[in-house]
Amino acid sequence: MALSKKYGKIYLLPCEMGEQDSSRLFPAFNAEIAASVTYFIVEQIRSARRSLKKINPAIVIDNVHFAELNKHAETIDIDTLLQPVLSGHNMAIMSEAGMPCIADPGAVVVNRAHELGVHVVPLVGPSSILMALVASGGNGQNFAFHGYVPMKDERKQFLQRIEQRAKREGQSQIFMETPYRNAQLFSEILQLLQPSTKLCVACNISCEDEYIATKTIAEWRKTIIDIAKKPTMFVVI
Amino acid sequence: MALSKKYGKIYLLPCEMGEQDSSRLFPAFNAEIAASVTYFIVEQIRSARRSLKKINPAIVIDNVHFAELNKHAETIDIDTLLQPVLSGHNMAIMSEAGMPCIADPGAVVVNRAHELGVHVVPLVGPSSILMALVASGGNGQNFAFHGYVPMKDERKQFLQRIEQRAKREGQSQIFMETPYRNAQLFSEILQLLQPSTKLCVACNISCEDEYIATKTIAEWRKTIIDIAKKPTMFVVI
Numbered sequence: 193m194a195l196s197k198k199y200g201k202i203y204l205l206p207c208e209m210g211e212q213d214s215s216r217l218f219p220a221f222n223a224e225i226a227a228s229v230t231y232f233i234v235e236q237i238r239s240a241r242r243s244l245k246k247i248n249p250a251i252v253i254d255n256v257h258f259a260e261l262n263k264h265a266e267t268i269d270i271d272t273l274l275q276p277v278l279s280g281h282n283m284a285i286m287s288e289a290g291m292p293c294i295a296d297p298g299a300v301v302v303n304r305a306h307e308l309g310v311h312v313v314p315l316v317g318p319s320s321i322l323m324a325l326v327a328s329g330g331n332g333q334n335f336a337f338h339g340y341v342p343m344k345d346e347r348k349q350f351l352q353r354i355e356q357r358a359k360r361e362g363q364s365q366i367f368m369e370t371p372y373r374n375a376q377l378f379s380e381i382l383q384l385l386q387p388s389t390k391l392c393v394a395c396n397i398s399c400e401d402e403y404i405a406t407k408t409i410a411e412w413r414k415t416i417i418d419i420a421k422k423p424t425m426f427v428v429i
Numbered sequence: 430m431a432l433s434k435k436y437g438k439i440y441l442l443p444c445e446m447g448e449q450d451s452s453r454l455f456p457a458f459n460a461e462i463a464a465s466v467t468y469f470i471v472e473q474i475r476s477a478r479r480s481l482k483k484i485n486p487a488i489v490i491d492n493v494h495f496a497e498l499n500k501h502a503e504t505i506d507i508d509t510l511l512q513p514v515l516s517g518h519n520m521a522i523m524s525e526a527g528m529p530c531i532a533d534p535g536a537v538v539v540n541r542a543h544e545l546g547v548h549v550v551p552l553v554g555p556s557s558i559l560m561a562l563v564a565s566g567g568n569g570q571n572f573a574f575h576g577y578v579p580m581k582d583e584r585k586q587f588l589q590r591i592e593q594r595a596k597r598e599g600q601s602q603i604f605m606e607t608p609y610r611n612a613q614l615f616s617e618i619l620q621l622l623q624p625s626t627k628l629c630v631a632c633n634i635s636c637e638d639e640y641i642a643t644k645t646i647a648e649w650r651k652t653i654i655d656i657a658k659k660p661t662m663f664v665v666i
Binding site: 306 | 540
C-alpha cells in the first residue's frame with residue numbers, strides 16, 4: 193500500500209480566516225513545513241504572501257515559487273502545476289481562508305495527485321465549519337455542509353429541505369452566505385423556518401469579537417444581532 | 430447581542446487522535462487556555478489527564494477539577510456540571526479524541542450553555558473528518574459526515590444511499606467504523622459500490638505511518654491494504 197517515494201509530498205496548508213492572532217490558529221509544525229517548501233499552489237499570490245508571513249514570519253518570500261490556481265484559471269494544465277512534486281520536491285496548497293480544498297479549486301490538484309500516487313498530507317488548522325458545528329450544540333455524529341446558500345428562487349426550497357433533514361434525520365445542517373448578504377439571509381431564515389427549530393449563528397470565529405449563539409427561531413425573532421459583512425456560519429440543528 | 434459577562438466561558442479543547450506529536454496538533458493558544466482553566470468536563474478522567482499533559486506538559490494536574498460526562502452518565506445533572514461557569518469560572522470540554530462535541534456527549538452541555546447565555550469558544554485542533562475530506566480530493570463545498578456506519582442489515586442500504594447522494598448531489602460522503610472492523614467494512618464497500626465510484630481511505634491521519642489514497646472501486650479491488658485496527662476515515666466522492 194506504499195505511495196511513491198520518488199515523488200515529493202503535497203501538504204495542505206491552512207491559513208487564517210480573518211484578523212485572528214496566529215497563535216490561535218496554527219500548530220508549530222505548520223511553520224516548519226511552510227519554511228521547508230518552496231513550491232506553492234495558491235488561490236491568489238498576494239494574499240498567499242501575507243498568509244505565509246502569518247504562518248511563519250521568518251520565511252523569505254523571495255525564495256518561494258507561487259503558481260496561481262483559481263476560478264479564472266480553468267485552462268491551467270494540472271500536470272504542469274504538479275511538475276515540482278513529480279521531480280521529488282515537496283509542494284503545498286493554500287486557500288485564501290482556512291482549510292485548503294474547501295472553497296478553492298485545490299481539490300482538482302489533489303485528485304490528480306492521487307491518480308499519480310503522490311502522498312497528500314493534510315495539516316491541522318482553523319475550519320469555521322467544524323468550529324461552528326461543535327460550538328452550536330448540534331449533532332456531531334451526523335452533519336452536512338452545503339457551502340453557499342442558493343440564490344433567490346431556490347433558497348426557500350433549500351431552507352425548508354435542510355430544516356426537514358435536521359428534524360427527520362437528526363443531521364446538523366451548516367451553510368453560509370457572502371458576508372454582505374448575511375442580514376438578508378438571516379431575516380429570510382426567521383421568516384421561513386418553524387419557531388421551534390434551533391439555529392446557531394457563529395460569527396467572526398476565533399476573532400476578538402467572536403459571537404456564537406444557538407437559539408430557537410422564536411427566540412431569534414426577538415433578538416437583535418449585527419452580522420452584516422462579518423464572516424458567519426449558520427447551523428440548523 | 431452580548432453574551433453574559435458575569436459567567437465564565439466554555440472552551441472546547443481538542444485533544445490528540447492517536448500517537449501524534451503534539452507540535453502537529455495544537456496552536457500555542459490551546460496550551461495557554463488549558464493552563465488557565467481549572468474546571469474540566471471530560472469523557473474519561475484518565476485519558477483527559479494524559480491529553481492535558483500532551484497539550485501542555487507544564488500543567489499541574491493536581492490543581493485541576495474533572496467532571497466525567499460519558500454515555501454511562503445519563504443521570505448527571507447538566508446544571509450542576511455547569512455550576513463553575515455560572516459562578517464566573519472558565520471551563521473546558523474535552524473528548525477522548527480530536528474535537529470535542531463530535532463523538533462524545535459534550536453537545537448536551539453546549540446546548541444548555543446556549544440556553545443560559547454562556548459564551549462557548551471552539552479552539553483549533555485536529556479533526557480527522559475535515560482532514561480526510563480535504564485530502565480526499567472530494568467536493569469541499571458540499572459534504573456530509575455520518576459517524577459510524579450502521580450494522581449488518583442496514584449497512585447495504587446505507588452504502589448504496591450515500592453512493593447515490595455522492596453521484597446525484599455531488600456531496601462527498603464521510604463515514605467510519607470501529608477500527609477492528611475496518612477490514613470487513615472495506616471488503617463490503619468493494620463488493621457493493623460501483624466500479625467507477627471513487628473512495629478515499631484515510632488511515633492514521635497525522636501519524637508517522639499516515640496513509641491517504643483515493644482510487645476508484647475498480648482500482649481498490651486490485652489493491653492490498655492493511656487498515657485493520659487503524660483509525661480510518663472513508664470518503665465516497
